[in-house]
Amino acid sequence: MIDVSLSKEEIEVIRFVVERYKKAMIFEIAHTDSRELREYLVERQELLEALMEKLAPFSEETGALNE
Numbered sequence: 001m002i003d004v005s006l007s008k009e010e011i012e013v014i015r016f017v018v019e020r021y022k023k024a025m026i027f028e029i030a031h032t033d034s035r036e037l038r039e040y041l042v043e044r045q046e047l048l049e050a051l052m053e054k055l056a057p058f059s060e061e062t063g064a065l066n067e
Contacts, residue, residue, distance in 0.1 A: 011058050018055075022048045 006014070022045060029041045 006058075008058065011055055015052065015055050015059060018048050018052060
């Protein structure tokens with residue numbers, strides 16, 4: 001495991017970017033005809049959700065950037 005020191009501002013930026021990317025990925029999952037691509041995207045979405053859960057305790061404004 002690798003430890004990375006991040007400021008709260010950096011964590012907020014990462015959360016913002018991940019949340020936006022996750023929304024785009026959900027759209028792509030819903031609109032793809034490729035079963036293989038859909039499965040890959042669902043796996044990536046689950047990874048992003050796990051990342052968001054790990055970052056949530058370190059965020060001052062949990063949920064504020066989700067809009």
